[in-house]
Amino acid sequence: MPTIEFNLEPxxxxxxxxxxxxxxxxxxxxxxxxxxxxxxxxxIASWLSRAHPSPAPAMPVEDEQLPEELLVVIAAAVAEVVRHPHRIVHIRTPGDMSWSLEARLQHHQSHKIPHRDR
Amino acid sequence: MSVFESITTKIAQFWETTAFAGLEPGNVIMIAIAGCFIYLAIAKHYEPLLLVPIGFGIIVGNIPSSAGVSLSVYDEGSVLRYLYFGVEQGIYPPLIFLGIGAMTDFSTMLSNPKLVLLGAAAQVGVFLTYLGALAVSFSFGETTLSFSPQQAGAIGIIGGADGPTAIFLSSKLAPDLLGAIAIAAYSYMALVPVIQPPIMRMLTTRQERLIRMKPSREVSKLERILFPIVAFLICTTMAPGAIVLIGMLFFGNLMKECAVTDRLALTARSAMIDIVTMLLGFCVGASTNAQRFLQPQSILIFVLGALSFAVATAGGVLFAKLMNLFFKEKINPLVGAAGVSAVPDSARVVQMVGQQEDPGNFLLMHAMAPNVAGVIGSAIAAGVLWSQLAL
Incomplete structure (x- = not known):
């Protein structure tokens, strides 16, 4: 019968x-x-940042069309994707291209090859 | 000799060269254990990245080869022997640490520094198991089995819940026990969701499990870059034996955080760690030949390993409760269980147990702090044991 013993000497x-x-x-x-x-x-990090200040962030540009909340969300999304120092200089809304998009859509649809029975 | 006799002689000779001739019941038991590992990995998703290579390695290691043919990890000149060199000499574990460093985000730890102490408290499992292994002896018949301090140290590190650290230390202190220790360490890591919750519930009240913790603050890039460099200097000044493991961990993390070595960090945390994990798991599995592995000491190692996990979990939880006596901002004691460095499994278990009480309580990110601190703590513990016991 196997037994387990404890020895405190070691x-x-x-x-x-x-x-x-x-x-x-x-x-x-x-x-x-x-x-x-x-x-x-x-x-330490804040002291080092003060000793070697990073370039001042770009000033926000007034935009009459887009609400401020939307600009913040777009800036956050760009920062997440780019992950490098960057500057957003222009935001193009989908509305700017709606006429050209519609025309392009029609143009592509016109090239559809009709199905033929063999 | 007739043609018939020649054929029967040849068949008999061939039979001797097949695995069937040398197959023993122990090999069949090991192959069945490997089947369990592979089943747990595929059907239950218990650490599949480790259990599949280990499980298949066990099968490979338990196919007997004919005399004179070098095949196993113990045969000089065999291919597996060369692959096993990385395990035997402790080369693979630091490379795994490099990959872990390149994928670890220390932000949660940096935002709540006091949780680091939970990673230290959980290392009580390592040292209590070391003492247990030193004191215990196993008698059957006229044979008495006990462990030397070096073997006890290698067994104790199972409580660190860190497979690579366990392999690294046992390759240095007790190479003969490496297979059993590695299998015990990885098995218990896979069983973290089974072992930890009962202990966590037993040691905490419902009120404590409901504690919500303050969200972490945002950590700047400069802090994340400074941390691996200075923390490496602190840890290795205290325990130089941990230079290899901690050095690779923080080197990997610096590559990740500095953002100018993205390619290196990406390779370390993807292709490189995957290759090393495959080789490590497969070779450890292949080293568990039944004749070497199915020994009474392996059973004792498994029992001590289970105790070390339980003690480490209890140590973390109880220390969190102790800290709550002194700090105004309360810690959910469940988070202490993540001090064992099974990353990220034990943090996930904390989240799961916490949400069973309060589905709106998100403890995962808080638990990641002691979890990664546990990795550092177990590497320091390994460094201390190595430097003291290798003398």
């Missing part, structure tokens, strides 16, 4: 409890230092 040696407690302390201490660093990181 725990008292150099590689026993002493190593486990020291190891746990080292893990905690290292991660506590990481926590300290992360806590001050925003301040």
């Amino acid at each position: 725990l008292t040696g150099e590689h026993g409890l002493a190593l486990a407690v020291t190891g746990m302390l080292v893990v905690f201490l290292a991660l506590a230092l990481v926590v300290t660093f992360i806590t001050v990181l925003p301040r």
Whole structure:
């Protein structure tokens, strides 16, 4: 019959409890230092940003046609796609092209090849 | 000799060269275990990227070869032996860490630094299991089985819930136990959704599980670039043994965050990590030959591994409760369970258990903070054990 026994003697040696407690302390201490660093990181980042300021963002251009909320949404969508410094200089609404789109649609439909029975 | 006798002799000779002649019940058991792994991966979606390569590797490793033919990972000169070199020498785990670094977003951790401590608390599973493995002995008949400090250290790291770290440390401290430790580590990682929830529920009240946490703040690009460099210096100054794993993790993360090495980061987190995962999983599976794997010590390793996961989960949850005694802004203690570094499975389990109480409570992003901190914590723990026990 297999039996499982516990022997506490190995725990008292150099590689026993002493190593486990020291190891746990080292893990905690290292991660506590990481926590300290992360806590001050925003301040370091803001200090570095002040020391090396990035180019001023482009001033928003007044647009009489589009509401401000829509401009914000478009700017956010462009930023998500581009992910690099950029400047939106022109927003073309679909309405600008409605006549040409309609004409193009008709033109393509006129090229449809009719189905023939063999 | 008649033609008939020649043919029967030849058939008998051929039979000896087939796998049937050397197939033992242990091989059949291992092939059945591999079938379970593949079933769990395909039907239940338990860590399929790991269990499919490991499962198929187990099948490959348990097909007996005829004498004189070099086929298995243990045969000098075989192809599998060369592939296994990366496991044996601890080459694959740091490469996996490079890929993990290139796909990890530390923003949630940077936005709520105190959650990092939960990743440290969960490492109690590593060190308590180390002590347990050191103290336990298994007797059957006249044979008594016990573990050396090096073997105990390699077993303890299963509690870190990090497969590559477990493989790395066992390749350095206890290469003879590598197969059992790796299979135990990956099996329990796959079973995180089964092991953790009962412990999480047992140690928390309903009121605690309902705690909603403040949304994370936005982290600037400069912070995300500075973090891997300085955190690497802090961690490896404290535990130089973790240089390889932590170094690759933060190197991968720097490539991702600096935005000027997109191509490198993309390769690290896609093609490279996929190739290494395939090789690692397959080779670990192929190393579990029944004659080496089906030993009483493997059963003991599996029992200790399960305990280490449970202790690590409990450690994280209880430490979160302890922190709530001191902090005004309360932490949902479920988040502590994500301190075991099974990324992102344990964070997903936290989200699942939290939503069972309150469907409107989204804990996933909060849980990712201790989860990635757990990766760092387990790598530091491995570094400490390696540097102390390899002496």
